[in-house]
Amino acid sequence: MEVGKETSAKHEEKIEANIISRIFPTIETLRPILNSPRQKECLDTIESALAEILSEFSRKLSSPRFNLTPTELQIAGLIREGKSSKQIAAQIGVSENTFNFHRQNLRKKLGLSHLKTNLKIFLQSME
Template identity: 30%
Template sequence: MYARGMTVREIQGHLKDVYAVDVSPDLISEATGAVMEEVREWQTHRLLVPRLQGLLESGLDQNQQKVVRLLISQLKHITSSFTQRLNSPKFSLTPREIQVAMMIREGLATQEIAEVLNVSGDTVATYRNNIRRKIGILGHKVSLSARLSEL
């Protein structure tokens, strides 16, 4: 079932049909979550990304363009399983650490991240160490970027 082009009322109608059938609550919860995830993804790609693309073409300087490109990328990742895994209690990353992890996964260097976040390179290095510790690779010779790509 695809949520693209469906109104909230139509989705609710489908959910009523699902609830009318004798189905396990876990299955209903899973189906509802999948539909809502698709709706969020559709809204992100259909509504927000085009506006940000337009902003890119409005004569921004190079640093501003980098920030907008990063926003577009992060919006696309909001609904991804990667972000959901980073938000899990297993890792317990802070919102800023999640933001830094997403930038690392996108291939940004420490100094580029520092410029985007308007912090020092040392601060970004601290975030990187915290992320490495929380995902269990601190003290191991494993690329943080590679490990984040595996998640």
């Protein structure tokens, strides 16, 4: 079983190194040639998502213990960054009601549904 964990860890390190050495430089090459603010916003979103994937925070939230959906993971990252409900809903292309539904599911899965704990502060403390 230890060998499997070692192999998995080496595989993760290789993916991380490729993202850092190949994808981030490509993002920086693209940035000056993009024309519209929307294109630049999309590139920023991609860059932010990749950085989030590499973070310890993302690894913790992705654990089977929480069983979060990809949308809930995305929302958790955006809440942690301090984005407003309206901004997040617009960024992921859903209504504010749909965003609130996902937010409540996120709170439930994190064990916060009956607590007054601020979700943003809780998520920031997970690093």
